[in-house]
Amino acid sequence: MGATMSIIIENGLIVTMDRDNRIIKGSVSIKDSEIVEIGEVEKGDFDKVIEAEGKIVMPGLVCAYTRPYKVLLKGASLKIEPPSDFTQILQRIWWPMDENLSNEDTYSATLATCVEFIKSGITFFGGSHSSQGSIGKSLDDVASAVEKSGLRAYIGFEASERNTHAEGARGMRENIRFLEKRNKKCLKEPRVRGMVCLSASFTSSDELLGHGKRVANRFDVPTVISAAEGAVDPYHNLKKFGKRTIERFRDVGFLSSNTVLSHCVHVNEDELSIIKKTGAKVAHSPMGDMLNALGVSPVLEMRDMGIPVGLGVDGSSYDGFENIRSFYLLHKLLKRDPRVISSFEALKMATIEGAKLYGVENKIGSIEPGKRADVIVLNPSRVPTPINQGNVLNHIVNTVLGNDVETVIVDGDIIMENRNIKTLDEKRAIERSKETAKKVWKDLNLQRGENY
Template sequence: MVEKVDLLIKNGYVVTMDKEGRLFKNGAVAVSGNRIVAVDKTSSIEQKYSAERVIDATGKIVMPGIVVSHCHTHGQASMGMPAEVEMENFYDELAKWWWPFLEDQLKKEDVYALAKYAITEIAKNGVTTVDDVMEAPKDLPGVLDAEGKAFLEVGMRGILAFEATERISKENGKLGIQENVNFIKKWNDKPDALLRGVMCVHTVFSCSPEMLKEVKELADKYNAWINLHVEESMYEVEYSKKHFGKLPFEHLRDIGFLGPNVLAAQCVNTSDKEIKILKEYDVKVSHNIQTNMVIGVGLAPVPKMIDEGITVSLGNDGFYLDMFETIRTVYITHKGVLKDQSVLPPKKVLEMATIDGARAVGLENDIGSLEVGKKADIIVVDLNEPVPLNNSNIYGNIVSFGMGKNVKYTIIDGKIVVENQKVLTVDEEKVRKEAYDATVRIWTRNGFL
């Protein structure tokens, strides 16, 4: 007897990204509600399932949606910002530009508009999950609720974090912590919700050891993940050595902060002995290669981390909205720097963007691969190449030639959010206009307009 399902994607090259690395050259995926119920050859699936909505993926790739493990959606308002400041180091970039001209200017209406624009664009580019780190310290509380509203309207899966910091005051740091606790209480007990909260702090140079310990205790209490930045620049390394007599990850280890629920973004200047610490405590890493290079802080030792068995995922820092571009940059850059083309094989880089991304945000049992029982976060990609695809070249071609504009369908939680590069859930022109207006407001507050 044929079982009725909600969605059937057939005749595609199914790249599952599961443990076995299964590939189905003429494959299909059946979806019921928000879950995958079957992954197999099209001929087998059609014997068992039928659906009112059928996507014919002939000549296209069917794969898990991309996971962005570190993002700042509000960063879109900083693009081309005409702030003329002299910056000698990374701390100057934060203290003289990023904090005063962007994050300290954000209001909830800006957070909503900028987040909605960023996730609308990346949904078109094949992203189905975003771990977003927001800081709008002068408009607390309720910032994450405003951002969450944008995620729900678009239909994007979101792990939302408020970047708590004591850079303004200890009292403001407390407000940031409470913002995360409130969001965790609101969403984390709802297993099928699109949203999830995490605890989040900025860095060891903007958060006291006492604050970090408090955040760790709360994360353990609420069984929540922790996000933070570590060693994006040498400034943090030198600060930690000066104030604590040890390297940042040594400091975090010694105050009891590290664990398998910690996602550390950047890790550009992480030493070999600290990589051993990451492995020992099963700390996850988010690699944000493009911004790291743009601001000249270096290149994270990702191949060493992966060789050590550390989970490394991919982020975009909120700036580069085509994650296929990020995937390709990671794939080629480390090869060039190390002068070794065997570094980071294409399958591994694609894992970083999918199943390892899911593992980095604690959702590997729900997303990141196409498997029965997992949530239906699926993309259909048309590489549109004059090259026959096979099991030996499929990963390399996706990594080398994939582009956001190649994404034909983005399916999140079983719902079609993007079809033929059109977002079905929102008015794209209105979203873009609201984001533009938010940027104008921010620039006006700074006296740039």
């Protein structure tokens, strides 16, 4: 892909998310995958005219962290003993699931996730994949689904030593294989790029952490790991190493400006200082953390310290706007203070701040001339009150839902128009995902072992 057509989005209310936080009534012109002008745009011959009167034009949402395969367990009613904590959730649900995923299952799940992302205005995501029973070439299936959808993503295989050291080595070999394959393609601006992913500190030896960091540095890509997600994480590190999670990461040289730490729920002030000092960044998944009853990440403290934080959707709703709203309300409730975070701050974490986690803030995350044309158009026609420059941010955070996303443009390509996805057969993708989910649910219900 890579657009060669010219597009103008006319008469919309443009939420730029640029350095000056401008909100403009006007137009956006796009040519050859890039944003050319915003505001008062000179009339010309455009290949496509999108009328946005009464609508909101904004950057595509950035999902800072997700595990696409988890879509297969949405709504699942499993015949297992209900887990009482995060460790049991892993042992009884997620680990048995990913150990039984085939590469075909991976493709189906990723495609279904991409459908949900497109429909709710997410145009970029950082995806961590795990299929410990089918590691080899699994990232090719993830990439194939993302490329078919037209979305933009960084993807990697979640190397884990939860069973054996050899399993972790195979995961890292898959990351290396995929990165080498991507490099050989020699695409100037690929939408799908590779990165290095690891599972968590309690399933990673110091040797695996070091290996992952060396691979990321070799290919100049981000390193992503689940950090202090559950209480088991710091407990494991204190018991085995005499250090908390982030302290151990620092001491093995794992932390740097290209490190993305997902979750960071069970971290203390000293660990936040380490994150700040090393330049590492954090992906916050409020809905996933609530779903698994993990606790609340100290995101507002991170914000005050200047630690970059983006919003992710790990294993819960894939609606980007629902996720923004959950984050916005959760932290007000946590502090019992409605003033602690503004609508603008919440939206930043789902756009330009999320882009910073992957070093692409100069290309996406805001509507500015010269940036890649990742733009969405919202049609909040059901909103019962006026929308204007003074309140549009409040409406986006408090009122808008994914169903209000009307048009999605990625790299200048229109991949959804009037809520019809143009890059793939949505009905077929969902039917395929349902069949895959049935198989996965059956496998989980039939399994028995010491963890059940």
